Amino acid sequence: MSTLNPASQPALVDHAHAHGHHHTQSFISKYVFSTDHKVIGIQFLFTTLLMLMVGGALALGVRWQLAFPWESMPIFGKVFAKDGGQISPDFYTMLFTMHATVMIFLVIIPVLAGAFGNFLIPLQIGADDMAFPVLNMLSYWFMWPAIFCFGMSFHAEGGAAAAGWTSYPVLAGLKEAAPGSGAGQTWWLVGVTFAGVSSMMGSINYMTTIINMRAPGMTLFRMPLTIWSMFITAILQSFALPVLTAAGFMQLFDREFGFCFFRPAGLIINNAAPTIGGGQTLLWQHLFWFYSHPAVYIMLLPAMGMVSDMLACMCRKPIFGYKPMVYSMAAIAGLGFIVWGHHMFTSGMNPALGMTFMISTIMIALPSAIKTFNWIGTIWGGRIQFNTITLNCLGFVAMFVVGGLSGIFMAAVPVDIYIHDTYFIVAHFHYVLFGATLFGVFGGIHFWFPKMFGRMMNDTVGKIHFVLSFIGFNCTFFPMHLLGVAGMPRRYADPYMHPYLEHLLPMNQFMTISAIVMGFAQFLLLGNFLISIFVGPKCGRNPWHANGLEWSAPSPPGHGNFDVPPVCYRGPYEYSSPLAGDEDYLMQTKYLPPAERKKEADAHFHAEHDV
Amino acid sequence: MKKFWCLFFIFWPLVAALSFIVAPARGWWFPGPAASPLGSQIDDLFYLILVIVSVTFVLVMAAMGYAVWRASHNTEKSNFTHGSHSLEVIWTIVPAGILLFIALYQLDVWAQYRVKGRFPKGVLTAPIAEVTARQFEWRMRYPAPDRKFANEADVQKWLRQPEPGDLHSVNDLHVPTGTPVLIYLRTQDVQHSFFVPMLRVKQDAVPGLVIPVWFEAINEAKNVNPQLQGVVHEWVCAELCGWGHYKMKARVVSQPAPVFRKYLADLQREELDDGAKGAAPVAVVPGRDADLSVAGKQPVGGQPAVNE
Numbered sequence: 001m002s003t004l005n006p007a008s009q010p011a012l013v014d015h016a017h018a019h020g021h022h023h024t025q026s027f028i029s030k031y032v033f034s035t036d037h038k039v040i041g042i043q044f045l046f047t048t049l050l051m052l053m054v055g056g057a058l059a060l061g062v063r064w065q066l067a068f069p070w071e072s073m074p075i076f077g078k079v080f081a082k083d084g085g086q087i088s089p090d091f092y093t094m095l096f097t098m099h100a101t102v103m104i105f106l107v108i109i110p111v112l113a114g115a116f117g118n119f120l121i122p123l124q125i126g127a128d129d130m131a132f133p134v135l136n137m138l139s140y141w142f143m144w145p146a147i148f149c150f151g152m153s154f155h156a157e158g159g160a161a162a163a164g165w166t167s168y169p170v171l172a173g174l175k176e177a178a179p180g181s182g183a184g185q186t187w188w189l190v191g192v193t194f195a196g197v198s199s200m201m202g203s204i205n206y207m208t209t210i211i212n213m214r215a216p217g218m219t220l221f222r223m224p225l226t227i228w229s230m231f232i233t234a235i236l237q238s239f240a241l242p243v244l245t246a247a248g249f250m251q252l253f254d255r256e257f258g259f260c261f262f263r264p265a266g267l268i269i270n271n272a273a274p275t276i277g278g279g280q281t282l283l284w285q286h287l288f289w290f291y292s293h294p295a296v297y298i299m300l301l302p303a304m305g306m307v308s309d310m311l312a313c314m315c316r317k318p319i320f321g322y323k324p325m326v327y328s329m330a331a332i333a334g335l336g337f338i339v340w341g342h343h344m345f346t347s348g349m350n351p352a353l354g355m356t357f358m359i360s361t362i363m364i365a366l367p368s369a370i371k372t373f374n375w376i377g378t379i380w381g382g383r384i385q386f387n388t389i390t391l392n393c394l395g396f397v398a399m400f401v402v403g404g405l406s407g408i409f410m411a412a413v414p415v416d417i418y419i420h421d422t423y424f425i426v427a428h429f430h431y432v433l434f435g436a437t438l439f440g441v442f443g444g445i446h447f448w449f450p451k452m453f454g455r456m457m458n459d460t461v462g463k464i465h466f467v468l469s470f471i472g473f474n475c476t477f478f479p480m481h482l483l484g485v486a487g488m489p490r491r492y493a494d495p496y497m498h499p500y501l502e503h504l505l506p507m508n509q510f511m512t513i514s515a516i517v518m519g520f521a522q523f524l525l526l527g528n529f530l531i532s533i534f535v536g537p538k539c540g541r542n543p544w545h546a547n548g549l550e551w552s553a554p555s556p557p558g559h560g561n562f563d564v565p566p567v568c569y570r571g572p573y574e575y576s577s578p579l580a581g582d583e584d585y586l587m588q589t590k591y592l593p594p595a596e597r598k599k600e601a602d603a604h605f606h607a608e609h610d611v
Numbered sequence: 612m613k614k615f616w617c618l619f620f621i622f623w624p625l626v627a628a629l630s631f632i633v634a635p636a637r638g639w640w641f642p643g644p645a646a647s648p649l650g651s652q653i654d655d656l657f658y659l660i661l662v663i664v665s666v667t668f669v670l671v672m673a674a675m676g677y678a679v680w681r682a683s684h685n686t687e688k689s690n691f692t693h694g695s696h697s698l699e700v701i702w703t704i705v706p707a708g709i710l711l712f713i714a715l716y717q718l719d720v721w722a723q724y725r726v727k728g729r730f731p732k733g734v735l736t737a738p739i740a741e742v743t744a745r746q747f748e749w750r751m752r753y754p755a756p757d758r759k760f761a762n763e764a765d766v767q768k769w770l771r772q773p774e775p776g777d778l779h780s781v782n783d784l785h786v787p788t789g790t791p792v793l794i795y796l797r798t799q800d801v802q803h804s805f806f807v808p809m810l811r812v813k814q815d816a817v818p819g820l821v822i823p824v825w826f827e828a829i830n831e832a833k834n835v836n837p838q839l840q841g842v843v844h845e846w847v848c849a850e851l852c853g854w855g856h857y858k859m860k861a862r863v864v865s866q867p868a869p870v871f872r873k874y875l876a877d878l879q880r881e882e883l884d885d886g887a888k889g890a891a892p893v894a895v896v897p898g899r900d901a902d903l904s905v906a907g908k909q910p911v912g913g914q915p916a917v918n919e
């Protein structure tokens with residue numbers, strides 16, 4: 001079944017039957033310790049949605065403190081904070097640290113690669129499962145130790161990790177440096193390592209599966225952009241992650257066994273005896289960002305791919321510039337490895353490095369721009385359908401533009417001197433991570449839900465959810481740009497003790513209220529999602545009239561995915577093709593008689609030469 | 612409904628553009644124009660990028676809005692096209708040009724700010740002070756007013772070893788106005804960051820490193836505090852350093868050179884005063900800065916020290 005060079009002929013091997021003997025399974029092996037990529041994907045989806053709410057609650061804690069400093073927080077305050085609901089400054093540092101940790105390691109990365117990657121890769125390339133199903137199952141179950149460790153971090157003595165998701169030493173590296181740098185930080189490091197192992201297992205699987213298990217006819221350049229993005233993401237993951245894991249172990253060794261990778265000599269922390277050492281704290285920053293910059297693309301590329309698929313389908317039009325889309329994703333991934341220093345412009349590293357990183361960083365905006373233009377080109381001349389999916393995709397594009405453009409300010413080193421570590425940065429990454437990725441995910445949930453559960457989600461509720469989230473999002477995060485320009489540093493429990501920031505309180509209150517609205521709007525999504533699983537209207541195989549192989553499988557697909565082994569005859573975006581007759585889509589699996597095929601090939605020749 | 616969605620997306624760029632127009636008047640903007648020449652250059656760059664970015668943003672959103680508008684009124688089959696080679700070329704080359712321009716245009720400001728060879732002449736061997744960050748305060752060590760440094764090696768020696776005539780203060784850095792000044796920045800414990808928003812300088816204080824930072828404060832008459840005869844620039848910490856990160860409140864006071872010299876002289880007198888009336892000054896013991904920390908400490912709210 002491995003088809004490194006898939007032939008364009010119908011397959012002789014019946015994929016579905018190869019796994020027929022699995023069909024009688026116990027509940028546990030079917031829904032809990034399942035090796036079926038669809039179940040695992042849905043498990044990831046449930047888990048990440050749950051974690052989204054946890055991370056959101058932590059964020060509301062942060063926002064509460066910024067809007068109503070030192071006042072006791074209702075509901076959450078009673079649960080989290082110790083002193084009658086008041087958020088103490090050290091608890092504040094824990095809140096934003098754990099908020100970022102949960103959102104990055106337990107929501108964004110696993111929802112893209114874990115949930116959608118798992119669910120979509122075999123279905124879209126026409127495989128019956130992943131290459132390594134057991135590894136796949138482990139990749140999900142390794143999330144739980146990570147969740148457990150992050151949870152333990154809160155219960156550790158001194159409290160949760162509090163050195164930011166970036167965990168810069170010496171703050172994170174020495175136990176006496178902060179209350180959260182005790183056991184809480186150790187749990188954090190172990191947790192991140194587990195999350196990393198989970199991602200790594202996934203990545204290996206995705207790469208292998210995509211390279212080896214494509215259906216006959218599914219050549220590389222016939223793969224949906226979702227698959228391309230998952231493929232590139234998996235490559236990024238597997239090259240970047242080992243560095244983070246190693247760095248995590250180094251910090252662990254520094255902390256627990258008296259190593260001194262990151263600890264220079266002679267520091268006097270909290271009146272303890274001077275440190276013994278000889279290490280370099282900047283080394284951590286280099287290693288950390290060598291992972292974490294590629295990681296921000298790990299947190300974005302799959303969403304880009306998914307949005308490309310959805311947008312083409314909802315505009316009933318081929319994606320504009322398929323190959324440029326692929327190449328620009330590859331360029332983002334490649335350049336993504338040589339820009340990490342833009343997080344360190346003010347760190348005191350060699351100024352020549354600052355210049356090089358600045359140029360590479362500014363150039364990485366280019367592929368991002370190309371992708372944006374191609375999305376607009378896709379909409380142009382299309383026939384758009386305004387449903388929840390389209391709206392979320394448009395939201396994705398618009399928000400990504402804002403985030404990409406704000407990146408240019410920060411990539412400009414001299415400007416970054418001023419705005420580094422201010423709220424401008426916070427605005428930037430929320431625009432790309434929430435504004436872009438999360439809206440893409442919202443769209444993706446609505447789009448592939450029918451395939452996951454065989455039922456449709458409610459579109460009206462979806463639209464209300466979109467509008468509330470979109471408005472809430474912009475009202476929460478757009479003003480952060482302005483706060484950043486006003487010089488408000490990030491990670492301040494009480495900015496207003498500085499006279500030049502005093503007048504920003506009303507603005508922050510407005511943002512917090514918007515955030516609360518946005519937070520509660522997510523219950524609409526959850527409710528819509530959970531209720532639709534049981535009562536949503538049933539749908540057929542292809543409710544969106546989309547082209548991908550996944551839509552030729554039953555909804556939901558049974559074990560082994562395809563009842564008719566798929567053969568791929570063309571690219572995934574032949575919407576409104578003249579060859580489709582009355583229909584405005586031409587599925588990848590649709591067989592056309594030879595005469596028509598020749599026409600198609602000719603048309604394609606021209607299309608290729610247009611691009 | 613179609614109309615509603617088109618307007619919905621067109622509405623937001625307008626709000627964004629509008630917000631940049633009202634923001635400065637409402638104080639959601641720079642805390643005043645830069646009080647330093649290099650800072651003004653940074654502001655200029657910021658505004659240049661703001662213009663380029665805003666124009667791009669409005670154009671892109673307008674294009675998207677229009678495309679959506681058209682696509683929502685399309686009653687026929689979509690236009691069956693897979694792309695356009697020439698468009699791809701155009702929208703690769705044009706942004707590339709603009710981006711490259713931005714990249715190269717600003718190198719010079721960065722070089723002036725950070726490349727030692729481009730520092731104003733002589734500042735490296737005439738440091739105003741050594742600034743040491745610690746949880747959660749800033750400590751100044753000025754060289755004795757008559758201390759001259761022969762060369763950089765001499766400065767290094769001073770940085771390694773406190774000298775008897777050194778003057779100390781906490782959370783209060785005084786500098787002469789109208790001339791480039793240089794501090795050597797370091798930290799005694801975790802990482803901190805020296806951030807003076809009005810001067811547009813920021814530099815991390817990195818454990819194990821001593822980093823020279825230069826800036827030049829220009830006093831604008833209307834900002835001068837008559838008591839200090841100088842301008843107070845608020846100074847904060849910009850790198851997470853623990854629970855008290857937000858309260859590392861300090862100030863940089865830029866004063867005309869004579870006033871600054873007088874400040875140092877006063878500091879010297881205060882520091883040499885052992886309380887015995889009329890007694891000759893006693894030699895200063897290195898390391899007594901620890902006791903001084905209380906004197907300049909800002910009143911701070913919040914929490915008692917952690918890690919009891």
Ligand code: HEM
Pocket residue numbers: 166296297299300342343361362364365368403404405407408410411412416419420421425428429432433
């Ligand atoms: C369009 C190209 C982009 C450019 C030029 C750019 C540039 C930058 C720069 C220079 C910084 C460091 C700012 C500072 O700390 O002073 C930064 C931070 C960040 N960027 Fe981007 N960025 C781009 C796109 C993205 C994308 C697509 C994502 C994620 C999907 C992203 C996520 C982040 C995050 C998470 C941070 C902050 C991390 C932290 O300090 O906690 N960026 N970006």
Ligand SMILES: [Cu+2]
Pocket residue numbers: 292293296339340342343
């Ligand atoms: Cu980055």
Ligand SMILES: [Cu+2]
Pocket residue numbers: 802803804848849850851852853855856857859
């Ligand atoms: Cu700090």
